[in-house]
Amino acid sequence: xxDVKQIVHNLTNQYGKSVESLLPILQNxxxxxxxxxxxxxxxxxxxxxxxxxxxxxxxxxxxxxxxxKPYGKYIIRVCKTITCMMHGKNQIIEEIELMLKIKxxxxxxxxxxxxxxxxxxxxxxxxxAMLINDTPYTQLTPSKVRDIINSYLxxxxxxx
Amino acid sequence: MTTKVNCKIDNISVSVEQGTTILEAxxxxxxxxxxxxxxxxxxxxxxxxxCIVEQVGTDRLLPSCATPVAEGMEIITxxxxxxxxxxxxxxxxxxxxNADCTKCFKNTKCELQxxxxxxxxxxxxxxxLVPYKNYKEVHLSPSISKDDSxxxxxxxxxxxxxxxxxxxALTVAYKGANMKISTFFEKPMYEVVCTNCGQxxxxxxxxxxxxRSYIDQVWDAIYDSKKHVVVQTAPAVRIAxxxxxxxPPGAIVTGQMVAALKRLGFDSVLDTxxxxxxxxxxxxxxxxxxxxxxLKENDTTVRFPMATSCSPGxxxxxxxxxxxxxxxxxxxxxxxxxxxxLAKTYYARKRNIDPKNIxxxxxxxCTAKKYEANRPEMHASGYKDVDYVVTxxxxxxxxxxxxxxxxxxxxxxxDSLMGESSGAGVIFGATGGVMEAALRTVYELVTxxxxxxxxxxxxxxxxxxxxxxxxIVINNPLPEWDFLDGVELKTCxxxxxxNAKMIMEKVKRGEVNYHFIEVMACPGGCIGxxxxxxxxNYVIRKKRTDAIYSEDEGKPIRKSHxxxxxxxxxxxxxxxxxxxKSHKLLHTHYTPRNRY
Ligand code: SF4
Ligand code: SF4
Ligand code: SF4
Ligand code: FES
Numbered sequence: 138x139x140d141v142k143q144i145v146h147n148l149t150n151q152y153g154k155s156v157e158s159l160l161p162i163l164q165n166x167x168x169x170x171x172x173x174x175x176x177x178x179x180x181x182x183x184x185x186x187x188x189x190x191x192x193x194x195x196x197x198x199x200x201x202x203x204x205x206k207p208y209g210k211y212i213i214r215v216c217k218t219i220t221c222m223m224h225g226k227n228q229i230i231e232e233i234e235l236m237l238k239i240k241x242x243x244x245x246x247x248x249x250x251x252x253x254x255x256x257x258x259x260x261x262x263x264x265x266a267m268l269i270n271d272t273p274y275t276q277l278t279p280s281k282v283r284d285i286i287n288s289y290l291x292x293x294x295x296x297x
Numbered sequence: 298m299t300t301k302v303n304c305k306i307d308n309i310s311v312s313v314e315q316g317t318t319i320l321e322a323x324x325x326x327x328x329x330x331x332x333x334x335x336x337x338x339x340x341x342x343x344x345x346x347x348c349i350v351e352q353v354g355t356d357r358l359l360p361s362c363a364t365p366v367a368e369g370m371e372i373i374t375x376x377x378x379x380x381x382x383x384x385x386x387x388x389x390x391x392x393x394x395n396a397d398c399t400k401c402f403k404n405t406k407c408e409l410q411x412x413x414x415x416x417x418x419x420x421x422x423x424x425x426l427v428p429y430k431n432y433k434e435v436h437l438s439p440s441i442s443k444d445d446s447x448x449x450x451x452x453x454x455x456x457x458x459x460x461x462x463x464x465x466a467l468t469v470a471y472k473g474a475n476m477k478i479s480t481f482f483e484k485p486m487y488e489v490v491c492t493n494c495g496q497x498x499x500x501x502x503x504x505x506x507x508x509r510s511y512i513d514q515v516w517d518a519i520y521d522s523k524k525h526v527v528v529q530t531a532p533a534v535r536i537a538x539x540x541x542x543x544x545p546p547g548a549i550v551t552g553q554m555v556a557a558l559k560r561l562g563f564d565s566v567l568d569t570x571x572x573x574x575x576x577x578x579x580x581x582x583x584x585x586x587x588x589x590x591x592l593k594e595n596d597t598t599v600r601f602p603m604a605t606s607c608s609p610g611x612x613x614x615x616x617x618x619x620x621x622x623x624x625x626x627x628x629x630x631x632x633x634x635x636x637x638x639l640a641k642t643y644y645a646r647k648r649n650i651d652p653k654n655i656x657x658x659x660x661x662x663c664t665a666k667k668y669e670a671n672r673p674e675m676h677a678s679g680y681k682d683v684d685y686v687v688t689x690x691x692x693x694x695x696x697x698x699x700x701x702x703x704x705x706x707x708x709x710x711x712d713s714l715m716g717e718s719s720g721a722g723v724i725f726g727a728t729g730g731v732m733e734a735a736l737r738t739v740y741e742l743v744t745x746x747x748x749x750x751x752x753x754x755x756x757x758x759x760x761x762x763x764x765x766x767x768x769i770v771i772n773n774p775l776p777e778w779d780f781l782d783g784v785e786l787k788t789c790x791x792x793x794x795x796n797a798k799m800i801m802e803k804v805k806r807g808e809v810n811y812h813f814i815e816v817m818a819c820p821g822g823c824i825g826x827x828x829x830x831x832x833x834n835y836v837i838r839k840k841r842t843d844a845i846y847s848e849d850e851g852k853p854i855r856k857s858h859x860x861x862x863x864x865x866x867x868x869x870x871x872x873x874x875x876x877x878k879s880h881k882l883l884h885t886h887y888t889p890r891n892r893y
Contacts, residue, residue: 183892191465
């Protein structure tokens, strides 16, 4: 059994084979693999006995489910909506670009960071805002963003 | 007793059963409310909003297809508010729509276009967004073309594929402005679980999903004087083609159709019903052979139920969904492919024509037949057995292009050599027809007596019920078949792939012990095929079915094995069913396919 088959198999054992399990299973695959591949979707479809196209439809509907290239370990989502823009999200993005040498939509070569722009995070009153995986950061400034990203790098180094 | 509710629509009182929608109530009193996402065969989606109406005393407009009538409701379907809103809605749809109607396959047959024709639109409307969209046009399947720039996202296709066929090859992918109808990872339709049945094509209101057309190739062949072009017509075409010329559903136009084909310039106009009779001979022999091996020779590897294989949609469905059951499918080819294989061998020899100069065309009620003709294994004659397949709709287009006044045509007869057929061949076009035809022949072969049903009409396998079961006990068979004495031959008939799936699941669970099952991919069988005139719905399917059975009743020969041309093809060429030649030309094998 390939890795992804095993993962899907374990997840269906955990969540059950009804259609309601589809979303939690996809979320978990995302968490483990940082991407939901064709192969994974076919496996999910097989396990839940639904059409693969339906799995694809669901997976592509949610922006937090990635169906293209694998994302990095840390997914940075900078809010792109108008209030954050007025608070200076462009400077935030520029700072990240400068630091990590990637543009929105790209992943660093060490597969640690992916930079994305996202719709409203609901933090308009304290923009600019971003998410790194599930952790929100608000009232960002370029230097604050540098510190935050550095803290993730330090964490990584301490894990070696 | 059901409760009635009363309402007023455009000031006309109407009383309807509780649960009736405003749309249905309006239809009852001949008020037409326009619709796009609504289709009689499908569940209500309520997403296009063109069917909105005004309820007096409230400030919201209601989607009439999705709102049940309530007691005392007063509805206005054509107030200024309604018309303005409706116009905006259509304008919004068009702002994202590549409305090049004059270059569109659906020109004059498009529901969006006809709706737009009822309103005048000028440039004051919304910004044309088409250039900013990444629309894709895909012609990769031999059966179906998909053009996202024509799609209004009504999701009829998605509902068709999931409700009628239980396949869900199409889904709604992405969201918001990027939302689109898609296959798995946007793969071509031939590659995914799509069976090419074309039911979605038949229900798409616009030119977004259409059959892949081969009209030009057929004209080229006709105009090429070196080519001998033969055409075969499927049973279900003759009872539906008239609809494209304004006749009511169920009009039988066999004679006019034959005359039209001759005028179009086909060198020989022949009948798929002939090869339907041939299919019965081969498939019947295969069934008896399986029974003999199992009951007499105790061969435990023989698979039951044996399943019909004449519906290419059903065959591809099996290849994807039940690859472990492919040995259950009869190895007999479909009538279309049997015809094709014989056209370039038997027919060519008899008529003394070099097969390389024969072009074989078929007119089918079906889009899956286009895919079938393009399967790599369908070259039994040494050439492509069936060169081009056109749908009933495409034939109507060709007749119109040729300026033929179809309704005024005198009736004509099929040419001979593969033009003769029995009533059994005709009923192939309706659900249950293959089973009935097979039983008429198999029972008689085994017992020497006619099948014990009045006028040979095996009523239990007829009709629109989703799954039909019938059994016949064989008594006093001829000596050769003594092992069948007292055997109850159990059969089952299903139409529409959702029903087929239900049966296959029962087979898988071992809950049923049929000997023979007939499955047609399309609801109602071929009469409801994806290549048939649009609209197709329950009422229309019933009328076409009645026409098929009356065509059968009117035939002097009602049993496949009594067709003189069938006797001739065996005497002069094939020798015997399941014989060496048959095996080479008339039987095939199947390919397991992927899960997506
Ligand atoms: S789909 Fe209809 S409206 Fe659109 S271009 Fe074709 S005919 Fe015109
Ligand atoms: S392809 Fe046709 S049926 Fe499907 S959503 Fe688009 S317009 Fe509607
Ligand atoms: S052709 Fe049939 S199987 Fe294919 S997408 Fe359309 S309805 Fe579904
Ligand atoms: S027809 Fe009623 S909402 Fe589309």
